[in-house]
Amino acid sequence: MEYTLTSIAPIVLLPFLAFILSALVVKKSDNLAVGIALSGIVGSAIFSSRVFYDFVFGVYSKGYYIHKVFNWFDLSYGDLVFKVDMGIYIDNMAAILLFMVTMVGSMIMIFSTYYMKGDKFGYGRFFVYMILFSTGMIGLTISDNLLSVFMFWELMGFCSYSLIGFYYQKESAAQACVKAFMTTRVGDVFFLLAIVAIWSVVGSVSFVDIYAALADEKFAGLAIFGIPLITFIAISIFMGTIGKSAQFPLQVWLPDAMQGPTPCSAMIHAATMVAAGVYLALRVYPILEAGHILIFVAYIGGITALGAATIALVQTDIKAVLAYSTISQLGYMVLGVGVGAYNAAFMHLIAHAVFKACLFLASGSIIHELHDHHTGGHVQEMPRMGGLRKKMPLTFIAMLLCTFAISGFPFFSGFVSKDRILGDAFVMATQHGSFIPVAILGYAAAFLTAFYMFRMMFLTFFGEPRDKELYDHTKQETLLWNRNMPLLFLSIFTLGVFYSGSFTGQGLVKVAGDRYEWFSTLVQKPHVENFKSYSKSEFNYEDSITRNFEKSHYDASHGMSADKAHHVHHIHSIGAVISIFIALGGFLLAFFMYFKKSINPWASKFAWYTKVLKNKYYFDDFYLGGLIQKGLLPMNRFFAWIDMGIYDRFFIDGWERVLAVCYSAAGWFDRIIVDTIFVDGIGAGTRLVNVILRTFQSGKIQFYFLVGFIGLAGYILTLL
């Protein structure tokens, strides 16, 4: 079964075509645009399911990848090679992510037909943005080089800008979309810098070329500003991840992005955009490793995970809790990258995408039904909810499953993936003292995650309705295909059995056996040695697009000796047990605080800390009031002064004066020399000659005769 371009290209071309068509018809018919967009994403899901099947169960699951290169443009001149290639690169990781993106995207868009129906800001317009957004993520997933990753990355940046600012008449939404766009731009600039730096060394930005360059040690000995170039590149690329995946210190845009419609939050913050940053970090993992910045990555992830989790404790907006939990979970993924838990980080990416999309959709399902008749708006505040379990049983079930998953309860996906990350962090902490704070940050965040998620559940679904009037007005939930089906479908995939046959963390792998660890055996670190002395000319743009490569064998012992591996597994088991108890502890604390109400909430005892949390650690104040007001604006004014006071005044205006003199001289030359002397002079001369000649042509025959005679006489005189 050979792959050709026709079986791959529709995955990205179908949504793109659907975007173009729906954008054309959206002014005429909302429903038609929605239908086109839906069929685009579902068609893409069908095509990608074949790739998924082949790479997970089928012929390519043993270590092939698809690589197809197209020459985009070629500006080579002599020895200077400047050739830009676009390409498709699909390995097991990309295939899984592709399937997840298209399936979750389909579910979100089906749910959107319920949530956005009749929206006065544009039912069809929303789907046009969503399908373009999906195109961006799908394109990023199958990109084979950093340049096209960057292009799709920016495409998603634009779409998130449009979606966050979807309710464009709301002041807060308009500000939030600009904030999101500008904040991610900070990371993007570094990312672009890294691409240029890589290009300057490798001469290509293709992933396989970069791996080959790493294997051939092309970066050895190069330095910039006194630091090794590879470290500089690694930090710059990771800055892109920080911006896109909302890591500390660029996490400020994500909570504000909740201004968009809830399905778009599910799309941006669960399935696609924030996952792109982690996906990039996984793709360029060899660079991060070679740059020796993994500990930096781990600390950033840990700080983000714990910091966001603490802020989530005091949020009352149901979407804000989910937003901070998203940042926190992304912190876990980055932490996983940092401690070398490569496949666990990716597994957490997939698991998180599923349960967080489901959580967002469930919150959308709640918000959409809670209609405030006094203000005419929807209610997002948890203090006005409570007891909704009876009104919305199906949403409750879906949300409960997802909450178990995110909290890391056994037999759920969050446990399987998060426990591996924490277990690896634990192992690293026992081996390197510098990783101990990372493990502590991770476990603390895990505890808080369980706590604030169940706090949200108890405040929303349990207890007595706190706003009786709102509760009574809410309709009883009935099974709707576009409201409940996506939720229930997604919530099924929160079960751990889909991610690991052993149901447990890495600690018990030896017990269950390798063959149950299908996820871990599929996704492996790219081994750069496989690409040693690799040359892209092997591909030559011909049609054969599948290639075999020797995948690094799944090694449960991480290349350690049998004794040490046993020891590590022992530590892993301890870590797994700790994380089970931590999740239970968080659950019980929330249970007693918000369900039994036997413990008073501690808000009054830690008033100052609550205030800090409510202000999100003053990051927004610092960026807006400090960095922008005190730093950027004076700098801008200074540059404006240079621009207008010096440059404009002396160079532009001075040059103008020089030119004015030149022009008047040229004008004088034009008037006097050219006009008067040449143009008029030639006219006057012609007229003069004309007057002279006219006198000879008098029409008198005797005059002619006289002239002829005088001429003849003169001629004869000259002969004498």
Place this chain on the structure above:
Amino acid sequence: MMNLAAYLFISLVLFLCGIIVIIARKNIVAILIGMELILNAAALNFVAYSRYVTHHIDGHIFPLFIIVVAAAEAVVGLAIVIRFFQIKETIHIDDATQLQS
């Protein structure tokens, strides 16, 4: 003793008289007469050179031709003048302007 120079002088005077008549007079008949004077001046030159320089008969024969041609020319010229007079009722040279546009 009359010599060549005297003949040539007479010839020159005749020639200039003819020229002046042609240029100055407005009467077409007078102009024709002036042309006869020029022809006669030329004929006199032929004879004079034949008598004093070449001693040959050719110079004597040429004036006979000239007299014949002059007679023929006078006939044609006068015929034109008469015809002109019949059309224009004048023989003023400046009125002969039909060929001008």
